[in-house]
Amino acid sequence: MIIGLRCRECKKEFSPSIRYVCDDCFGALDVIYDYDSIHLTKNLLANRENNMWRYKELLPVEPQDSLYSFHSGWTPLIKASKLAKALGLNNLYIKNDSVNPTFSFKDRPAALGVAAALNFGLEAVGCASTGNLAAATAAYAARAGLPCYVVIPSSIEQSKISQAQAYGATIIAVEGTYDDSNRLAAQAGEYYNIGMVNINLRPYYVEGSKTLAFEVAEQLGWDVPDTIVVPTASGAMLNAICRGFEELMEIGFVRNTPATIVAAQASGCNPISRAYKEGKDVIMPIQQPDTIAKSLAIGDPGDGIYVLRRLRNNGLAEDADDDEIIEGCRLLAQTEGIFTEPAGGVAIAVLKKLVEQGKIGKDDKIVCYITGNGLKAPDVLQSILPRPIVVKPELKALSSILLGG
Ligand SMILES: Cc1ncc(COP(=O)(O)O)c(C=O)c1O
Numbered sequence: 001m002i003i004g005l006r007c008r009e010c011k012k013e014f015s016p017s018i019r020y021v022c023d024d025c026f027g028a029l030d031v032i033y034d035y036d037s038i039h040l041t042k043n044l045l046a047n048r049e050n051n052m053w054r055y056k057e058l059l060p061v062e063p064q065d066s067l068y069s070f071h072s073g074w075t076p077l078i079k080a081s082k083l084a085k086a087l088g089l090n091n092l093y094i095k096n097d098s099v100n101p102t103f104s105f106k107d108r109p110a111a112l113g114v115a116a117a118l119n120f121g122l123e124a125v126g127c128a129s130t131g132n133l134a135a136a137t138a139a140y141a142a143r144a145g146l147p148c149y150v151v152i153p154s155s156i157e158q159s160k161i162s163q164a165q166a167y168g169a170t171i172i173a174v175e176g177t178y179d180d181s182n183r184l185a186a187q188a189g190e191y192y193n194i195g196m197v198n199i200n201l202r203p204y205y206v207e208g209s210k211t212l213a214f215e216v217a218e219q220l221g222w223d224v225p226d227t228i229v230v231p232t233a234s235g236a237m238l239n240a241i242c243r244g245f246e247e248l249m250e251i252g253f254v255r256n257t258p259a260t261i262v263a264a265q266a267s268g269c270n271p272i273s274r275a276y277k278e279g280k281d282v283i284m285p286i287q288q289p290d291t292i293a294k295s296l297a298i299g300d301p302g303d304g305i306y307v308l309r310r311l312r313n314n315g316l317a318e319d320a321d322d323d324e325i326i327e328g329c330r331l332l333a334q335t336e337g338i339f340t341e342p343a344g345g346v347a348i349a350v351l352k353k354l355v356e357q358g359k360i361g362k363d364d365k366i367v368c369y370i371t372g373n374g375l376k377a378p379d380v381l382q383s384i385l386p387r388p389i390v391v392k393p394e395l396k397a398l399s400s401i402l403l404g405g
């Protein structure tokens with residue numbers, strides 16, 4: 001099904017291999033498919049298991065058994081009526097990707113990256129990560145029986161480090177930013193022949209996030225949302241979601257793609273939304289990201305320019321500060337019972353702002369992607385939540401607390 005890799009800039013083609021930049025122009029490489037040879041039907045899909053591999057014809061690598069059996073993807077698409085009401089909307093859905101096996105959307109690209117590493121016969125995997133990919137790569141590596149080396153900025157949440165360590169990964173904590181970690185991981189991948197899933201296996205890795213579009217369309221009965229809201233750091237996921245909808249159109253499963261794409265960023269690390277709002281055509285990296293949404297703290301977004309081009313065509317970008325992010329997390333949790341980490345708070349806060357600014361229609365069919373679980377950064381709401389009420393174990397101690405007491 002896959003023909004090879006193609007440079008996004010000069011269009012030069014390469015056979016499937018471990019490479020991620022074009023030899024000629026250093027452009028990013030994408031997987032290319034022979035759509036004419038894809039014979040996927042909606043009926044075929046109806047009989048497949050509910051996991052991300054049901055779309056295998058549109059993915060670059062077939063999963064090995066240990067990866068297939070992990071139940072990745074096919075996360076709930078939830079009609080969010082109470083949140084919609086709070087925001088003044090009528091047709092809002094949450095794609096709750098925080099309930100993947102490692103509790104973030106990174107299960108999807110990590111699964112593809114590790115599957116590709118196994119296919120290419122690599123003997124170790126790793127990644128550069130803002131936290132969630134570390135845990136995901138580590139878990140899939142554990143299932144695949146490969147050692148895993150993750151490179152992270154030392155400032156990320158301890159809970160994310162612990163999660164990756166629990167799966168057996170070796171953690172290399174860099175005194176520096178994500179961009180510093182990414183550079184070191186790239187060098188290590190090349191020098192030690194490690195499959196760095198989001199670096200030298202990136203063309204395969206990013207394809208996993210297309211399933212976020214496939215699932216939403218299928219869960220909507222092969223319909224497409226008017227508007228999607230995507231928390232954005234490197235821009236790889238947003239780009240992949242858009243390509244996912246485009247591919248569904250290519251194979252005739254849907255008739256259109258989302259009319260409005262929203263990139264949601266944190267104000268403390270907003271290279272894409274800043275460029276968008278300032279009308280620029282280039283992305284100026286943020287040297288020192290400073291946001292509670294640590295998983296979105298990528299100052300120099302690899303796919304930023306491609307996201308910006310999409311947004312110029314049919315999109316919006318906005319950002320939210322720490323207080324707005326925390327309020328976004330609280331609102332989602334207390335209206336819909338979904339506890340998200342700050343990246344999800346960014347998506348909700350940005351949606352709220354754009355509705356208030358009149359840029360999103362109240363009757364639009366909106367899908368907001370919630371990409372990480374609140375238990376990964378459980379303390380962020382502490383600043384706004386009341387302390388527990390401490391009482392003696394006596395009923396009379398509750399009289400001033402409980403309703404009707
Ligand atoms: C929970 C969460 N949401 C969103 C993103 C943004 O993804 P991308 O870097 O592909 O834009 C990340 C990235 O690490 C993340 O961990």
Ligand SMILES: [Zn+2]
Pocket residue numbers: 007008009010011012022023024025026027
């Ligand atoms: Zn090129």
